[in-house]
Amino acid sequence: MENLIIIANLGRVRPVNYKPAGDDPLEEAHLLEEPEDVSEMRPKHIHEVVTDHAGRFRQGMDHNLDAGMSYGEERHLKAELERQALERIANKIGEIVAAKHYPAWRLVFPQENLPSLLEALPAAAHRVLSDVIPGDLTKIPLVDLERRFIA
Numbered sequence: 538m539e540n541l542i543i544i545a546n547l548g549r550v551r552p553v554n555y556k557p558a559g560d561d562p563l564e565e566a567h568l569l570e571e572p573e574d575v576s577e578m579r580p581k582h583i584h585e586v587v588t589d590h591a592g593r594f595r596q597g598m599d600h601n602l603d604a605g606m607s608y609g610e611e612r613h614l615k616a617e618l619e620r621q622a623l624e625r626i627a628n629k630i631g632e633i634v635a636a637k638h639y640p641a642w643r644l645v646f647p648q649e650n651l652p653s654l655l656e657a658l659p660a661a662a663h664r665v666l667s668d669v670i671p672g673d674l675t676k677i678p679l680v681d682l683e684r685r686f687i688a
Contacts, residue, residue, distance in 0.1 A: 539643045541642040542568070542686065543630055547650060549675045550629045553682065567682050623650060627657035636664040641667040645674050 542673065544551040549571065558566045634642060638663060646654055648671035674682065 541634070541637055541640050542645065542682075543633060543642060544645040544674050544677075544682075545626055545630065545654075546647050546673045546675050547619065547626065550626060550633070551635050551675050553679070555687070566687050568679055568686065570679055571581055616659045619650070620653075623653050623657050627659070629652055630658035631662045634665065635659075639665045641665055643668045643670065646674045647671065 540555045542553045542555065544553060554569045554571075556567055556569050558564050603648070634640075642662075642665060644654075644666060646669070651669065651671055655666075655669070658666070674685075677685075
């Protein structure tokens with residue numbers, strides 16, 4: 538089994554280390570999570586990026602005419618915010634894998650954004666990626682993760 542499992546979604550990166558059972562017969566294999574390594578990386582909401590008022594542009598053809606105002610468009614803003622969040626997540630994952638000296642590792646990430654994340658991962662981290670599990674397990678307690686990954 539891989540010693541490093543990275544559980545993530547668009548807002549959180551949660552690295553978990555596998556610790557095999559030792560020589561002591563009472564010691565069992567388990568997962569360890571270092572609290573300082575849990576990173577909250579929430580994507581920005583649109584209202585945090587744009588001003589309070591939507592952009593307004595005249596609807597009339599002639600600027601001298603008293604015409605109504607129209608609202609500007611958000612134009613791909615959600616997609617751009619999601620792309621930036623995926624880039625931050627991919628960079629954070631790359632840093633974690635590099636800090637552990639590139640061991641074989643597993644990734645758990647939601648299916649809808651998985652192809653984009655795999656594309657954004659640094660090449661060195663992607664090369665040592667051994668398994669991908671679709672899903673969002675970022676809020677699952679460590680005990681339940683042990684039941685799932687250590688059988």
